[in-house]
Amino acid sequence: NAGVTQTPKFQVLKTGQSMTLQCAQDMNHNSMYWYRQDPGMGLRLIYYSASEGTTDKGEVPNGYNVSRLNKREFSLRLESAAPSQTSVYFCASSARDLNTEAFFGQGTRLTVV
Amino acid sequence: RKEVEQDPGPFNVPEGATVAFNCTYSNSASQSFFWYRQDCRKEPKLLMSVYSSGNEDGRFTAQLNRASQYISLLIRDSKLSDSATYLCVVNIAGGSYIPTFGRGTSLIVHP
Numbered sequence: 001n002a003g004v005t006q007t008p009k010f011q012v013l014k015t016g017q018s019m020t021l022q023c024a025q026d027m028n029h030n031s032m033y034w035y036r037q038d039p040g041m042g043l044r045l046i047y048y049s050a051s052e053g054t055t056d057k058g059e060v061p062n063g064y065n066v067s068r069l070n071k072r073e074f075s076l077r078l079e080s081a082a083p084s085q086t087s088v089y090f091c092a093s094s095a096r097d098l099n100t101e102a103f104f105g106q107g108t109r110l111t112v113v
Numbered sequence: 114r115k116e117v118e119q120d121p122g123p124f125n126v127p128e129g130a131t132v133a134f135n136c137t138y139s140n141s142a143s144q145s146f147f148w149y150r151q152d153c154r155k156e157p158k159l160l161m162s163v164y165s166s167g168n169e170d171g172r173f174t175a176q177l178n179r180a181s182q183y184i185s186l187l188i189r190d191s192k193l194s195d196s197a198t199y200l201c202v203v204n205i206a207g208g209s210y211i212p213t214f215g216r217g218t219s220l221i222v223h224p
Contacts, residue, residue: 033212040121042200042216043157058211090156094212099145099204102212104156 002026006091006105013081013112021076021108023091029103030096032074033058034066036087043090049074050096081112116140119201119215126222130191134218136201137183144210146177148186149200151217157200160186191222
């Protein structure tokens with residue numbers, strides 16, 4: 001019953017440091033997503049992957065890179081963290097069917113100082 | 114303009130009240146519609162899908178108006194445990210069906 005698992009849950013970075021957020025799902029979903037959530041802004045799509053081997057930019061991709069390592073795993077990398085990237089990051093996955101819901105990981109609270 | 118718009122609230126209501134949220138979407142390629150619930154510092158979770166004919170799940174009723182491009186959620190007999198943020202979500206067709214979120218509407222139910 002794991003669903004979508006994200007690591008780490010919390011992270012503090014210094015400006016300029018790099019890190020990778022990991023995400024894995026065990027529901028055999030084709031599509032995976034990375035969102036960030038900021039106060040008053042809702043969830044904004046950073047990158048998504050419609051299937052293994054493909055990735056596409058979302059609404060706010062600048063400063064991020066992603067890798068769809070295999071069908072289960074979709075990682076998000078910050079190469080040089082900036083204070084503007086302080087946020088809560090959610091990974092999600094869904095089947096590719098039209099009326100399917102998305103399932104979310106528990107989130108990563110990232111602070112860049 | 115965001116593709117999915119919601120009144121952020123907060124809606125502050127007493128227990129037992131009926132409360133309604135609306136959500137508008139701008140992309141006519143929108144194909145499917147959902148309401149999610151998000152508790153403080155937690156991940157969003159599906160509350161209910163929204164079907165063209167409208168649908169009900171206990172105290173919750175969702176409706177879709179494609180002509181006017183809006184979705185509504187009605188909560189009857191509000192409980193303290195209904196306090197949360199309610200997110201309107203639209204799957205927009207492209208290469209994939211991408212869940213696009215409104216900013217959320219905050220509901221506070223008080224005794």
